[in-house]
Amino acid sequence: MLRVCVIGMGPIGNRHADIYCEDALSELVGVCDVIPQRADAAAQRLVEDPRGSSPQGGKGKVRAFYDAGEMLAELKPDLCSVTTGGYEYGSDHFTPTMQALEAGCHVLGEKPISNEISQAEMMVARAREKALCYGINLNHRFTPAARLAKQWQDEGRLGHLLFINMSMWIMNPAESSPYYHIKALHPHTVDVMRHFCGDVEAVQCFATKAPGRSIWSTAQFNLRFKNGVVGSLTGSYDIERGHPMERCEVAGTKGRFVIEDMWREATLYPAGNLEKTVYTNPVFGGMRDFTDTFRNRIHRFLEQVSQGASPDEIDGSGADGLAAQKVLAAAIESLETETVVYVQP
Numbered sequence: 499m500l501r502v503c504v505i506g507m508g509p510i511g512n513r514h515a516d517i518y519c520e521d522a523l524s525e526l527v528g529v530c531d532v533i534p535q536r537a538d539a540a541a542q543r544l545v546e547d548p549r550g551s552s553p554q555g556g557k558g559k560v561r562a563f564y565d566a567g568e569m570l571a572e573l574k575p576d577l578c579s580v581t582t583g584g585y586e587y588g589s590d591h592f593t594p595t596m597q598a599l600e601a602g603c604h605v606l607g608e609k610p611i612s613n614e615i616s617q618a619e620m621m622v623a624r625a626r627e628k629a630l631c632y633g634i635n636l637n638h639r640f641t642p643a644a645r646l647a648k649q650w651q652d653e654g655r656l657g658h659l660l661f662i663n664m665s666m667w668i669m670n671p672a673e674s675s676p677y678y679h680i681k682a683l684h685p686h687t688v689d690v691m692r693h694f695c696g697d698v699e700a701v702q703c704f705a706t707k708a709p710g711r712s713i714w715s716t717a718q719f720n721l722r723f724k725n726g727v728v729g730s731l732t733g734s735y736d737i738e739r740g741h742p743m744e745r746c747e748v749a750g751t752k753g754r755f756v757i758e759d760m761w762r763e764a765t766l767y768p769a770g771n772l773e774k775t776v777y778t779n780p781v782f783g784g785m786r787d788f789t790d791t792f793r794n795r796i797h798r799f800l801e802q803v804s805q806g807a808s809p810d811e812i813d814g815s816g817a818d819g820l821a822a823q824k825v826l827a828a829a830i831e832s833l834e835t836e837t838v839v840y841v842q843p
């Protein structure tokens with residue numbers, strides 16, 4: 499069983515902590531926040547109100563810390579989640595990630611890997627130098643529907659890949675930076691696109707501001723992938739949840755699939771054949787809600803680390819998080835300059 503700590507006890511850190519308590523591969527030993535009340539409240543909740551299925555439930559093992567360095571030195575965990583946020587939801591990841599890597603921990607960081615490419619590059623490089631596993635919570639691809647779609651693709655049922663259309667929208671009224679929506683929401687969509695179509699070569703982006711907003715809260719991206727696939731991505735922070743919020747369509751010469759909400763339904767439309775194949779998330783035994791994307795993603799990281807996977811085998815790695823952020827940096831440059839921008843290698 500891996501001994502785990504979580505750094506950054508906002509809503510997302512608490513969600514990671516709950517999942518580490520439930521998962522049979524992990525034992526949560528410490529939580530940390532620079533806001534003492536947040537660390538204390540999380541530790542108290544995890545000890546006093548253990549989840550029913552928790553293998554360690556109620557044993558009082560989760561300790562609260564207000565300083566990540568102190569926690570790492572005292573508890574010496576095998577693995578850490580870094581669930582801090584900050585400016586553009588990513589500026590606070592760097593320091594605790596580097597601290598955890600220096601302490602010899604495998605790290606699962608939240609997305610965006612960082613709001614600064616240079617910091618993301620340093621984290622990925624440091625993990626590589628230390629031969630530690632570094633994953634990012636790119637949870638949208640860790641679903642049975644996405645797995646099945648990938649299987650269809652690997653079986654050759656799409657033929658030669660031609661195009662991808664991706665979209666995702668939620669309501670997020672925060673106005674922290676002009677590029678907040680692009681940098682903080684689209685690590686997910688770009689990762690899903692890269693998952694199916696590989697590296698992106700060039701990007702062009704237009705964006706708009708919804709009434710009353712000062713940030714680029716809705717955006718449209720055109721992409722060309724290195725393998726010649728062409729793609730489009732539409733995203734928004736302006737639309738209330740309720741109806742489906744995410745869609746991924748990938749097409750090739752032999753067939754096309756569409757995934758609705760990344761977990762609810764996947765449909766394969768074979769070219770020249772009137773019969774389609776539909777996977778629908780079942781009521782029993784399927785994914786219960788969006789939190790299951792976190793459960794699946796975290797379990798996969800625990801599984802890979804437990805099995806001794808090498809750092810470059812990690813699904814949804816730091817390198818994947820960095821590659822997505824470089825695509826978004828190119829999109830921002832395109833938006834500013836009204837040009838097609840090549841993604842930095």
Ligand SMILES: NC(=O)c1ccc[n+]([C@@H]2O[C@H](COP(=O)([O-])OP(=O)(O)OC[C@H]3O[C@@H](n4cnc5c(N)ncnc54)[C@H](O)[C@@H]3O)[C@@H](O)[C@H]2O)c1
Nearest residue numbers: 506507508509510530531532581582583587590608609610
């Ligand atoms: N994967 C997803 O689907 C998903 C969904 C929502 C949010 N997120 C990501 O999760 C992250 C956290 O989101 P949140 O809403 O919980 O944020 P939040 O701001 O509410 O919580 C972050 C916490 O980290 C603490 N913190 C910052 N620096 C610290 C440090 N060095 N040591 C210890 N504690 C520190 C802060 O005090 C704060 O309590 C963000 O990066 C966000 O982008 C991911």
